[in-house]
Amino acid sequence: MITGTAGTDDYVETVLTVTIPAGATQGVVNLTIVDDNIDEATESLTAVGTATNATTSSPATVTILDDATDVPAITLGDVTVTEGTDPTAVIPVTLSNPSDEVVVVTVTLAAGTAGTDDYVETVLTVTIPAGATQGVVNLTIVDDNIDEATESLTAVGTATNATTSSPATVTILDDATDVPAITLGDVTVTEGTDPTAVIPVTLSNPSDEVVVVTVTLAAGTAGTDDYVETVLTVTIPAGATQGVVNLTIVDDNIDEATESLTAVGTATNATTSSPATVTILDDATDVPAITLGDVTVTEGTDPTAVIPVTLSNPSDEVVVVTVTLAAGTAGTDDYVETVLTVTIPAGATQGVVNLTIVDDNIDEATESLTAVGTATNATTSSPATVTILDDATDVPAITLGDVTVTEGTDPTAVIPVTLSNPSDEPVVVTVTLAAGTAGTDDYVETVLTVTIPAGELKV
Ligand SMILES: [Ca+2]
Numbered sequence: 001m002i003t004g005t006a007g008t009d010d011y012v013e014t015v016l017t018v019t020i021p022a023g024a025t026q027g028v029v030n031l032t033i034v035d036d037n038i039d040e041a042t043e044s045l046t047a048v049g050t051a052t053n054a055t056t057s058s059p060a061t062v063t064i065l066d067d068a069t070d071v072p073a074i075t076l077g078d079v080t081v082t083e084g085t086d087p088t089a090v091i092p093v094t095l096s097n098p099s100d101e102v103v104v105v106t107v108t109l110a111a112g113t114a115g116t117d118d119y120v121e122t123v124l125t126v127t128i129p130a131g132a133t134q135g136v137v138n139l140t141i142v143d144d145n146i147d148e149a150t151e152s153l154t155a156v157g158t159a160t161n162a163t164t165s166s167p168a169t170v171t172i173l174d175d176a177t178d179v180p181a182i183t184l185g186d187v188t189v190t191e192g193t194d195p196t197a198v199i200p201v202t203l204s205n206p207s208d209e210v211v212v213v214t215v216t217l218a219a220g221t222a223g224t225d226d227y228v229e230t231v232l233t234v235t236i237p238a239g240a241t242q243g244v245v246n247l248t249i250v251d252d253n254i255d256e257a258t259e260s261l262t263a264v265g266t267a268t269n270a271t272t273s274s275p276a277t278v279t280i281l282d283d284a285t286d287v288p289a290i291t292l293g294d295v296t297v298t299e300g301t302d303p304t305a306v307i308p309v310t311l312s313n314p315s316d317e318v319v320v321v322t323v324t325l326a327a328g329t330a331g332t333d334d335y336v337e338t339v340l341t342v343t344i345p346a347g348a349t350q351g352v353v354n355l356t357i358v359d360d361n362i363d364e365a366t367e368s369l370t371a372v373g374t375a376t377n378a379t380t381s382s383p384a385t386v387t388i389l390d391d392a393t394d395v396p397a398i399t400l401g402d403v404t405v406t407e408g409t410d411p412t413a414v415i416p417v418t419l420s421n422p423s424d425e426p427v428v429v430t431v432t433l434a435a436g437t438a439g440t441d442d443y444v445e446t447v448l449t450v451t452i453p454a455g456e457l458k459v
């Protein structure tokens with residue numbers, strides 16, 4: 001009879017006999033031991049010998065030490081998970097062979113490129129029942145909004161009654177929705193006041209890598225004479241979401257409408273932005289001022305007074321200057337009263353208007369009028385003076401008429417005085433007498449004068 005902690009899976013159960021010859025006292029029986037791969041404690045059984053013609057023995061103990069190669073080896077499986085999709089990494093834990101005791105495997109984590117912001121650091125254990133070889137531990141994966149490269153950590157399994165595993169790798173693929181989107185802010189600047197347009201660059205969420213955003217410009221109504229065309233870049237550090245690029249604005253002296261361009265941000269590791277608009281308000285000081293030049297003309301020689309019209313600086317639009325006349329000593333009988341306009345093309349600053357001068361035969365003093373220039377998109381000028389010198393041939397010639405009188409009948413000789421053409425001032429004609437065959441005893445010697453009114457040829 002055989003009993004003990006060792007069972008019939010440890011040795012071959014059978015009836016063992018030995019025949020001890022007459023006269024002898026020694027013999028052996030051979031108990032077959034089972035060689036399994038189960039990790040076992042030291043076990044024993046007992047054996048008792050009986051014979052019909054001998055006294056039964058006391059129990060003897062057979063002790064079975066376990067095979068040292070039956071200590072199970074732990075293996076952890078490599079796992080790949082996707083952040084956002086897989087809340088846990090299920091790490092398989094395997095024993096190379098079973099144990100007849102419970103095996104409690106402790107899984108220890110070691111950060112690699114993945115750190116403790118990528119998974120929940122904790123002690124992971126799995127209890128593998130006696131006789132079993134499979135189990136799992138669940139590693140919680142952190143779902144953040146950070147754009148990350150593929151990262152990994154390692155895990156090692158240990159147990160008091162099993163051989164420590166090699167490191168297994170847990171690979172974490174990033175959530176595809178964590179790729180940041182670029183947004184550029186719209187900006188309005190004023191030429192002359194703002195040397196640069198500071199364009200805000202924002203990421204929808206951070207990256208764990210540097211994001212270099214390239215801002216590409218596209219001309220709209222604003223062109224490359226309005227801003228400095230160049231490649232703009234901003235480096236947004238890992239973990240940050242804000243930056244700016246500085247677009248240099250050209251400060252010219254051209255009067256311009258409000259203009260705009262667009263900007264788009266791109267990066268190798270972020271989503272391209274929608275176009276943002278940079279609006280450029282013009283410098284208020286670029287509205288051109290009109291200047292009219294003073295002109296002197298001579299009636300009869302100059303049929304027109306050519307009045308120069310100048311803008312202080314150009315406009316990118318046509319400037320139509322209206323020149324308004326105001327009579328001075330010269331009136332509308334000295335020049336043709338009409339609306340004078342000149343169209344100065346975009347980008348130009350010079351023009352003229354032609355004022356028609358009336359050529360009469362009236363003897364006149366030097367006269368003048370004034371002219372003022374206005375436009376909807378320019379500043380009104382100061383008055384300019386147009387001076388009209390009179391035609392030298394308009395000085396009237398005096399003609400005295402011959403007269404015959406009869407002494408005793410005609411008490412006076414009425415001498416006609418006539419001007420060749422009128423004057424705009426009274427003409428006082430002095431008639432001087434000179435004795436001929438008639439002497440001062442024939443007429444009254446005196447100074448004779450006659451005043452011919454302005455505009456008349458005779459009295
Ligand atoms: Ca064994």
Ligand SMILES: [Ca+2]
Pocket residue numbers: 083143144145146147148174175178
């Ligand atoms: Ca992430």
Ligand SMILES: [Ca+2]
Pocket residue numbers: 191251252253254255256282283286
């Ligand atoms: Ca301008």
Ligand SMILES: [Ca+2]
Pocket residue numbers: 299359360361362363364390391394
């Ligand atoms: Ca005249």
